[in-house]
Amino acid sequence: MSSENSTTIRNSADEGRSYDFASIEATWAPVWEQLNVFAPVDDGTRERRYVLDMFPYPSGDLHMGHAEAFAMGDVVARYWRQRGYDVLHPIGWDSFGLPAENAAIKHDAHPAEWTYANIETQAASFKRYAISADWSRRLHTSDPEYYRWTQWLFKRFHEKGLAYRKNHPVNWCPKDQTVLANEQVVNGACERCGTPVTKKALNQWYFKITDYADRLLEDMEQLAGHWPERVLAMQRNWIGRSEGAHVEFAIEAADGAAERTVTVFTTRPDTLYGATFFVVAADAELAGEIVAPEHRAELEAYQEQVKALSEIERQSTEREKTGVFLGRYAVNPLNGEKLPVWAADYVLADYGTGAIMAVPAHDQRDLDFARAFDLPVRLVVDTGEEDPAVSGTATGGDGTLVNSGPLDGLGKAEAIARAIEIVESAGTGRHTVNYRLRDWLLSRQRFWGTPIPIVHCPDCGEVPVPDEQLPVTLPSDLRGEALAPKGTSPLAAATEWVNTECPRCGGAAQRDTDTMDTFVDSSWYFLRFASPDYTEGPFDLEAAKDWLPVGQYVGGVEHAILHLLYSRFFTKVLFDLGLVGFTEPFSALLNQGQVLNGGKAMSKSLGNGVDLGEQLDLFGVDAIRLTMIFASPPEDDVDWADVSPSGSAKFLARAWRLAGDVSSPAGTPAAGGDAALRRATHRTLHEAAELLDSGKFNVVVAKTMELVNATRKAIDAGPGAADPAVREAVEAVSILLSLFAPYTAEDMWARLGHEPSVANAGWPEVDPALLVQETVVAVVQVQGKVRDRLEVSPGIAEDELRELALASPAVQRVLDGRGLRTVIVRAPKLVNIVPA
């Protein structure tokens, strides 16, 4: 058939209709809505799978980042559905948070007004974007029906001693006028607004996440291979496990009278003989407790000086070491040596015990301090390097112990073990594991969050609000200026709300006026989706058992520590409470990359923002989704300046035209159709499934393009549009495209004569017989260089292939009469000949 003829056929089949994404979108969106295509059956007849995108914060309309992340999650949901799983793919909003409050202050409104208006905007955009979500399970964390159960969970934590209050110096953001969790302080500044963070002593609520440090670390084994390695590395780093020893030092007055003992943490008990002084954190209470009276004024002056430093200044390693002598001596339990006790700010009050033994020869910070204050340096591990006292560089490597009594001659590892044995048998120390992780500070002095369900009673103290009185709802009459930050929670101003009865004694009492960090809300929402309307508890235990853990979680790497660590912690606590039967909430995690423009993150200040709505208007939903998927592997960034949504639109139109060309009726059996095209179709489906299972979505698109090209060729220059293999191929293209370009796929499906929805068409069965090639190309190499290619049968015998290869003229030319040393034959793909 000439290409001239086929062009005519194509035009007549199209009847003048051309690909018009706007009308296709308008056609199918209401049909899907009516068919309710994406709710799980949930009857146990099919294997259940749960795929979840990190739920959005409603800050205006959706942006390019949402478009990418949700395209990824939707590919998984739609693929699993085609494979026959019962898929839970819900959507909700993380709808408490500061921006709503700021908007309310600015516009003299209630935060709920701004929040719920934005949610409606985003919901409409998600629907346009054709996210295959089960809308009946939609939730918002700011709904009282939701936060009732956040409060309920807080109470369970409280009962187990995992939620507690303490007075402690906390990170304080002077701009947002609220405290921040450790995880929300980035380089000494507020994660949200960039203001340098200061310290403030406050009585605040904490979750005891440190009790779970070891399990958070150990259970990462379950996640290895299913979570990105960098996320696991970041969590490992954040938890910061270090193994060492606690060693007790007696503190003496100058006259030798023993006063008390102080424990230090060290990872290097082998260097105990190298300790030449002792340092306590300047801001630890301990400093004030042990200081000699004649040095107290000096200490207090120093403490004032330290307090004046910002976190950024304090954390700088460039800074000169500062400190004051406290007029006391610490007794080394190993050799009885008296070490002068100093207070310094390079020792941190809330890591370890807030006190250290200083070994200047083998710790750089101690050496810097020793040199600043002219304290002795004693080498105890000979590493063969220059003496630290001379070089100014502490040595930390392996070596031989010297100047260390019973440890002399041992290597570092043996000496550590031996030193621990010695202090353990003397009762002055023990092996210890220490963590960098701190407890999770969850109080916020803000309005738009989950109220903490505690009443403070002058007689009974902290009294939890009884379960049946939950939720403690936010007062509705606070709005506008009343919400402006003033260092204490705006809730304190709602007198009627604050003043209440003590649930225990009935006397006058006051509500806790702080709200919870919004990360508390998001630490369990994935469980609520299993039974979003459940009223007897946070979630129905059976439904949770059916659906969880989440099989595939999708979201940005910015939550590598915060949200993901907190959710893991919550899940372990819920496991201990007997509420769930698993210890990890997200079996697999995909971190999609960012959408950049011109190599940089989109931002207002750079003026390189790309508006999602405009892109959708210009190229259509499908072209934008396809561009996001095709541009790069899911976890890589997409630079919008490098991609071509118009190219995607062109491809979709090309695929769509195929459906109009097919001239065999729906239901035509494919058997007997063109064998080459049938093989291409079945191979594509087979490879696509493997690629989808391993998350290589971009390659699946490439394979689909190849099939489209092969089908075009079969119609124009092959068996023609009526061949049943063409129908089979185009139906496969529709199903493949239903994962990436749902509108186009649905329209193709309809043009092929099928009922909606292609989303439920099911993955076509792959015929293994069609995966076998009729002929394969065997590569003939001489010394690893390709010299010839032979078309051979896939079942060719090694000997036969060897003979064919040696007979090749190209091979003979290169061999040039030389004999053979080795001939490697890997039938049917390759022969490698090594001449003598």
Next chain:
RNA sequence: GCCCGAGUGGCGGAAUUGGCAGACGCACCGCACUCAAAAUGCGGCGCCGAAAGGCGUGUGGGUUCGAGUCCCACCUCGGGCACCA
């Protein structure tokens, strides 16, 4: 300083995990259709070379019949942590 990750054409990226490097696409070039353009279709496109051929996956070494892939050393870029004892 410590811990992760990555380096492949002009660009985004493929490569069944040791077997044809550069699939697919973007950009570019050419051809057909057209009065013309757009659209569409067909073809070309790593580098050097007229060709034969040679070179080529950050650099240098190694293992192997054979290395983008494995091992050793290094360089560069990106990310995380960091006065954490």
